[in-house]
Amino acid sequence: MQTHPAKRVEIVIEEVMQRRLTDTLLKAGVTGFTVLPVRGGSGRSGLWSRAGQVGRAGGMVAVMCIVRADRLDALLEAAFAVVETHIGLVSVTDCDVVRADRF
Template identity: 65%
Template structure:
């Protein structure tokens, strides 16, 4: 079966910034993404957990999208405008997909 190269971009950001990030991504032409809650982790500030949190203010989410390689720079430029001023991590991976027309 033929596969096609794509990029998987994962943006981990404060949950309260989720809508701003996805609005910016959509304005840059990204139409497909998934949003997952981040239950906890550890970073420069030490360990943290969503346990006991009532609101979204201190939580984190991951916004994940798969795009064609030629669209990567536009996505990163848009996302960086949001991530630059807030807690956030952006990772990029090479992936292969079936049905390239979906991306």
């Protein structure tokens, strides 16, 4: 089966910023994404967990999307404009997709 090169972008950000981020990605031309809850992790501030938190304020989500390489810069600029002033990270990896017409 033939595959096609693409870029997978994962953005971990505070849950309260999810809508702002996804709206920004759509305006930047991203045609699809997946949002997943993040249960916990460790970073500069040490270990953290979603367990025992009240409300949405302390939660994190991971927003994942796959784009063609020629759309990557616009996506990263849009994402960084949101993530820059908040807790979060952005990572990019190479991937292959089977249905290139969807990206």
